[in-house]
Amino acid sequence: MTVDQSVAFDAPTRRIGDRVERVEDEALLRGLGRYGDDASIPPGTLYAAVVRSPHAHARIQSLNVEKALEIQGVHEVLTGEDVARWAAPFAVGVRQPMEHWCLAVDKVRYAGEPVCVVIADNRYLAEDGADAIEVSYEVLPVAVDPEIAAEDSAPVLHEAVGSNIVNERNFNYGDPDLAFEQAAHQVSLKVKYPRSSCTPMECYVVVAHYQSASGTYDVLSNFQGPYALHSVMARALKVPGNRLRLRTPPDSGGSFGIKQGVFPYIVMMGLASRKVGAPVKWVEDRLEHLQGASSATNRVTHIEAAVESDGRVTALRYDQMDDCGAYLRAPEPATFYRMHGNLSGAYGIRHLKVRNRVVLTNKTPTGLNRGFGGPQVYFALERLMQRIAVELDLDPLEVIRRNLIPADQFPYQAPAGALLDSGDYPGAVERAVAEGGLDELLERRNQARAEGRIYGIGYAAVVEPSISNMGYITTAMTADERRKAGPKNGAVSTATINVGPLGDVSVHISSTPQGQGHQTVVAQVVAEVLGIDFDSIRVNVELDTQKDAWSIASGNYSSRFAGAVAGTVYRAAVAIRDRIAKVAAEQLGVDVEAVRFANGKVFAPERDPIAFHRVVGAAHWAPGTLPEHEGGALRETAFWTPPELTAPSEDDRVNSSLCYGFIFDYCGVEIDPVTGECRLDRYVTMHDAGRLLNPALVDGQVRGAFAQGLGAALMEEFAYGRDGSFLSGTLADYLIPTAPEVVEPVILHMETPSPFTPLGAKGAGEGNNMSTPVCIANAVADALGHADIQLPLTPSKVRGLIGIEEPPAPEHLKREVEAPSIEGGSALHASDSVEVPASPQEIFDSLLDPAVLAAIIPGCHQLVLDGENRYRADVTVGVGLIKARFQALVQLSDLEPPNALCLSGSGSSPMGSAEGRAQIRLTPIEEGRTRLDYQYDAAVGGKIASVGARMLQGASRVIIGQIFSRLSQQMQGETAPTGTWSRFKLWLRRLLGKGGAA
Amino acid sequence: METIAKQGARVQLQLNGRVREGFAEPRTQLCDFLRHELGATGVHVGCEHGVCGACTVQVDGKSVRSCLMLAVQAQDSRVDTVESLAEGELMSDLQLAFRRNHALQCGFCTAGILMSCAEFLGREPDPTESQVRDMLSGHLCRCTGYTGIVRAVLEVANERKSKNGEK
Numbered sequence A: 001m002t003v004d005q006s007v008a009f010d011a012p013t014r015r016i017g018d019r020v021e022r023v024e025d026e027a028l029l030r031g032l033g034r035y036g037d038d039a040s041i042p043p044g045t046l047y048a049a050v051v052r053s054p055h056a057h058a059r060i061q062s063l064n065v066e067k068a069l070e071i072q073g074v075h076e077v078l079t080g081e082d083v084a085r086w087a088a089p090f091a092v093g094v095r096q097p098m099e100h101w102c103l104a105v106d107k108v109r110y111a112g113e114p115v116c117v118v119i120a121d122n123r124y125l126a127e128d129g130a131d132a133i134e135v136s137y138e139v140l141p142v143a144v145d146p147e148i149a150a151e152d153s154a155p156v157l158h159e160a161v162g163s164n165i166v167n168e169r170n171f172n173y174g175d176p177d178l179a180f181e182q183a184a185h186q187v188s189l190k191v192k193y194p195r196s197s198c199t200p201m202e203c204y205v206v207v208a209h210y211q212s213a214s215g216t217y218d219v220l221s222n223f224q225g226p227y228a229l230h231s232v233m234a235r236a237l238k239v240p241g242n243r244l245r246l247r248t249p250p251d252s253g254g255s256f257g258i259k260q261g262v263f264p265y266i267v268m269m270g271l272a273s274r275k276v277g278a279p280v281k282w283v284e285d286r287l288e289h290l291q292g293a294s295s296a297t298n299r300v301t302h303i304e305a306a307v308e309s310d311g312r313v314t315a316l317r318y319d320q321m322d323d324c325g326a327y328l329r330a331p332e333p334a335t336f337y338r339m340h341g342n343l344s345g346a347y348g349i350r351h352l353k354v355r356n357r358v359v360l361t362n363k364t365p366t367g368l369n370r371g372f373g374g375p376q377v378y379f380a381l382e383r384l385m386q387r388i389a390v391e392l393d394l395d396p397l398e399v400i401r402r403n404l405i406p407a408d409q410f411p412y413q414a415p416a417g418a419l420l421d422s423g424d425y426p427g428a429v430e431r432a433v434a435e436g437g438l439d440e441l442l443e444r445r446n447q448a449r450a451e452g453r454i455y456g457i458g459y460a461a462v463v464e465p466s467i468s469n470m471g472y473i474t475t476a477m478t479a480d481e482r483r484k485a486g487p488k489n490g491a492v493s494t495a496t497i498n499v500g501p502l503g504d505v506s507v508h509i510s511s512t513p514q515g516q517g518h519q520t521v522v523a524q525v526v527a528e529v530l531g532i533d534f535d536s537i538r539v540n541v542e543l544d545t546q547k548d549a550w551s552i553a554s555g556n557y558s559s560r561f562a563g564a565v566a567g568t569v570y571r572a573a574v575a576i577r578d579r580i581a582k583v584a585a586e587q588l589g590v591d592v593e594a595v596r597f598a599n600g601k602v603f604a605p606e607r608d609p610i611a612f613h614r615v616v617g618a619a620h621w622a623p624g625t626l627p628e629h630e631g632g633a634l635r636e637t638a639f640w641t642p643p644e645l646t647a648p649s650e651d652d653r654v655n656s657s658l659c660y661g662f663i664f665d666y667c668g669v670e671i672d673p674v675t676g677e678c679r680l681d682r683y684v685t686m687h688d689a690g691r692l693l694n695p696a697l698v699d700g701q702v703r704g705a706f707a708q709g710l711g712a713a714l715m716e717e718f719a720y721g722r723d724g725s726f727l728s729g730t731l732a733d734y735l736i737p738t739a740p741e742v743v744e745p746v747i748l749h750m751e752t753p754s755p756f757t758p759l760g761a762k763g764a765g766e767g768n769n770m771s772t773p774v775c776i777a778n779a780v781a782d783a784l785g786h787a788d789i790q791l792p793l794t795p796s797k798v799r800g801l802i803g804i805e806e807p808p809a810p811e812h813l814k815r816e817v818e819a820p821s822i823e824g825g826s827a828l829h830a831s832d833s834v835e836v837p838a839s840p841q842e843i844f845d846s847l848l849d850p851a852v853l854a855a856i857i858p859g860c861h862q863l864v865l866d867g868e869n870r871y872r873a874d875v876t877v878g879v880g881l882i883k884a885r886f887q888a889l890v891q892l893s894d895l896e897p898p899n900a901l902c903l904s905g906s907g908s909s910p911m912g913s914a915e916g917r918a919q920i921r922l923t924p925i926e927e928g929r930t931r932l933d934y935q936y937d938a939a940v941g942g943k944i945a946s947v948g949a950r951m952l953q954g955a956s957r958v959i960i961g962q963i964f965s966r967l968s969q970q971m972q973g974e975t976a977p978t979g980t981w982s983r984f985k986l987w988l989r990r991l992l993g994k995g996g997a998a
Numbered sequence B: 001m002e003t004i005a006k007q008g009a010r011v012q013l014q015l016n017g018r019v020r021e022g023f024a025e026p027r028t029q030l031c032d033f034l035r036h037e038l039g040a041t042g043v044h045v046g047c048e049h050g051v052c053g054a055c056t057v058q059v060d061g062k063s064v065r066s067c068l069m070l071a072v073q074a075q076d077s078r079v080d081t082v083e084s085l086a087e088g089e090l091m092s093d094l095q096l097a098f099r100r101n102h103a104l105q106c107g108f109c110t111a112g113i114l115m116s117c118a119e120f121l122g123r124e125p126d127p128t129e130s131q132v133r134d135m136l137s138g139h140l141c142r143c144t145g146y147t148g149i150v151r152a153v154l155e156v157a158n159e160r161k162s163k164n165g166e167k
Ligand code: FES
Pocket: B044, B045, B046, B047, B048, B049, B050, B051, B052, B053, B054, B055, B056, B065, B066, B067, B068
């Protein structure tokens, strides 16, 4: 029995659908949040630092931990050997002989791959220990570009597989070949979607405690789910699920999918704790995060459409290749299959042919990232729709309109299996056109073009899936393999409501929110159902796998909260309300159907209302008075899985998600003809996410996703050198949009409730990550008339598209000699001059003096003669977060006494290699004074290169500048200042300008 | 070098109005000292290389990135963190405006942003939107797209103006 919803009284505010302020905010605004690194830790907790590979592909020849262990305060080092002894490789979603361990056991396959873990009294000491670890590597050839990696001749990452292509599946829905044969036109396009990440501001945190008496790994981590990975971790640790207790802290500093990728570190730190016999804490730093945490999957797509003359698309062919990095880490290859059922997008296309190939390369393994799979699919599909318009000389919006699924066809069965639950796509488009002011925007384009400015308009129509089917990933297997493995489907959500002895209501959900405000929405739902005060409800979102209700589908991903989790809360609330209604019916002496809940009271017609807390109090204080079958103590846990989420069919159709929202975006972009900068003139985004539970929070999600989509479109990319070195290791290199760069989008909503979720809500948080990159790309394509548009559209890339040549370097900066280079690394060059209080001859002589040389090279510990004007040197160099000790060769050459000479050096360190050459020219300016001009070229590779060109340019300028200013001081008889730190700080301050740097 | 690193010092400073003292190595960053030694966990660390702004605190009234400063450099200074913004248990006008305008989601960047905004509004009582955005350019927020933050700052400036006008 379910009690009727309607209440006769004025609905109190802060119910479902209201723009309620968040209950989360006060603690966060007052600095009282409790994030991973704030959690209290057991006494005696030690700290870990991870030693990572500087090479993208290498065999580990030896690992020497002795020097690290000599440091006082360093206790243990966890190595691949320990891991091989205690653990197992992670389970993989495809059947292939490849192993991924939490630490490299014999080979490293990407720059940044963990090699060992140093455990010490504190983090600083652990990092000292990490610096002292000696690893020798046999460097192997790399496969970095996915298309090259897919070729037979490419170096193979996992030898036993014999190829870098680890999974291939071909799908046919309808009769695509016939449709292509009969089509009036065929339009095709090749696109590449780059690597990027939504990079939460908080990095990974793990506190692991191995409890040897019970053999339990007790771990606190800011993991975000999906909790299917709990099984992957438990199996890797070789323990039953009940011996891996995984807990999450109350607050999270963002995730956007990325914190799924902490799971290998949970295993790693569990083992580290076991090794050292104490709790171990690890807090990831930003370089580690950018380089080695996770990434969206980069994809190469050939897409083709069979098109009628009026622009209607009858069939699509997708040939997609996903680059999942060095290991296929669970849940990959999910980037493909999350979108599989709805590959035909918002369009009524009936025939579909798909080839999906997964290729491994020497890059960081990929994983969940907001929009998961969507940006990649829509970048191909919506670019193609724009190309169809161009090639058929039609209006791009008209092409979209003619292909949209009509409103009367919902629920709509898409060819690859998605059951699109509800919507009115044409209606949404027309409302967006009218309410967002498309006509005016078109007018602005006309005007701009008439004035000779470069201006374009782009569109994107996107279906936004939410609430993943836990079985979709098995589409990567053949029907035969699936039969053997057993069916996988569904997605169980949980919610628990407890009514305490004082009438206080607590709720627990297993959605591990990452800042979206789940507590607020849950309280809204419960307040409405129980008719109690919103503020009185407490919602707990910490998850403890040993005590709470959870399922493998738990966690914060696939926009499952509004549709599935809030819906399950609703069901739990209704269940407990029904129990309370029975108790109240007895107290009020009425039929249970007559009982109503509102304003903190329980009512029935012609009866005095009873306070909510009195009614429920009986369940605790006087259980003897309860009606029959009421056991007392009011607690309800609801589990809910939608029946629509069935396993993939024999013919590979899969309803990959439960809900499908709709987004229609358009934007105007103006391009600066000189700088190549893209400026958004207006961005309109229309969303239909079903019923909105709290529109203010939905708008927040849209704005956040839009800013990330803008970043993906214009600036964000994980760059790799040709040698596989990682080049985007700081936030000065990996650029994230800041406030001046983000325009305010025009947000529009319509609400077509989902028939499949308890509250009619769908997910809304990922849509703009899917729609915005391609919408902006379409506007740029429209502005420039180009077909080949690749993201991110950085100013320099756009200048290339416009055809602006970079101006030649000024005469005095031209280089006469060939610059040193390191294959695939980062190259730097600059010039400068200093005045030295000595004659050219004196300076020249000093430079040939090893004592002077040793004194002026910053961080030089030792300089030993190795031949004429050649030295072996032991030098510590610090750049940004990285400090490395180099074994270097220093040489003086091209001697033209006393006018010129060349100072060069090359060296290698555990952090990578570096090479540099400075041309020095000495010009007398007055008695006893000389101007020393120098011009240098340098190149670095390996981990050092990961701090990125911007940081390196500055740091190398500082370090090389130091050599000559020290020389100048030497000639004055002064001692040179020692710390590079203060100089580095100065440089940073300059870099950051007004930003308020120390 | 190893021994120098281990030599610690007692560092004394005034944290949010209270004299506090703790132990720091010469290389201990101010953010680590504030968080782990003195318990001011409202200070957040997002990059440790001076770009994200999450660790912003005020040292002697000026906004500073506490990841770019050593604890020993703060000896005898007045350090104010986000924990100082509320009056006891009552949030400040700025904090309330942040909540009203949904200017935070995960809240990780918020501590630093509030400190910069508080200082900025003291310096610039009548800012334009572009000045606010410019000030915010020293901070990274991955959740909000900045809209709510900009609105909150402008709203507080207006509120304070009209309050002062009334007087
Ligand atoms: S942590 Fe200090 S600026 Fe990012």
